[in-house]
Amino acid sequence: MKTYRYRVPTTVHLKEGAIQNLFACFPPLGRRPLIVCGHHSARTTGALEVLLRQMPEAIVFEDVEANPSDTTCERGAAFCRQRGCDWIMGLGGGSPIDAAKAIALLAPHGGLCRDYYAQAPDTALPLVAIPTTAGTGSEVTPYSVLVDTTEKAKRTLRGEMLFPRHAILDPLLTVSMPRAVTIATGLDALSQGMEGLVSRFSTEVGDVLALEVCRLVKQWLPVAVQAPENVEARGQMLHAAMLSGCVIAQSRTTLVHSLGYYYTLEFGIAHGLANALLLAPVFRYNARHAPDKVAALAAALGVRCPATPDAAAGAITRAIHALLGELGVSPAAEDAGVRTDRLPEFAAQIYQDRSRFTTQPGDPNEEDVRQFFLDSAEGA
């Protein structure tokens, strides 16, 4: 019998219009909140205005960029202290929510993000997450993924204190997401579910959720893309994204995310799309080591097959390519701007960093990693 530990302490509130009456969901967590958001979505969705009407005492930090940097979070923490804020609200996509977590950690303790990658203090300011995209699941995870500006690499702060106390999932906040953001973030949820299922740290609870994530994304992501105002589809995708967060909160992500970070940092490809472009190559490899799990994933995505390595590898490739086709996305990373001449260099760098392989099933060597990249570039 496998042993596992499964814990997600965040209270999730899924309700159309939930932010209109926020304190019906939870009482204020302090005297003065800092609302952490980006430049655009918080204002274009009208969400910031709605929150400020209910919390006129709130202070706004709206400098968070896509793929938030350590320096932005350090500035945000100093601002939080200066303005006397004692609780944090992350409003936006994964980037503002991850930045909000880092600020919640740094504001009371001081220091720099890089002081805490290895080990973080076990307290942080209380945090509420309000996603305006459906994909990262950050609203229910204990992770904050940041760009380390010194190393030009993604690094992760992690710890129980980074779990938001509450996650407010309001489908109306996601209806105005641009098509490309809907696709990329939805594919991040898919990738997280799939990776969580095969991770060495997978749990029996998370496995059930992971397959449900695949079913939900297959059914509802194309609907949300074709009919952006379909509130049912938006709610189902918020639900799927939250479930994918519950999965990786325990099992973490695997090589797909590690490789995808290179596509994002080097070629500016959106995080979720970067992952999606690597799924088929990495999961063909995973099929050799966990054919039953990969066959179950393919089935959840609508392609049934026997649980043998070859059958599962073929089925998962067909299932992913079919979904990308339905979304109008080319499976070839070259079409998204990836340059193949850089890929061997990335493979060598990733292979050197053994921490990237902790969760990955099998034991891929440098040549395998290079092949994942090359197959992804070609859309194989």
Ligand SMILES: [Fe+2]
């Ligand atoms: Fe992700």
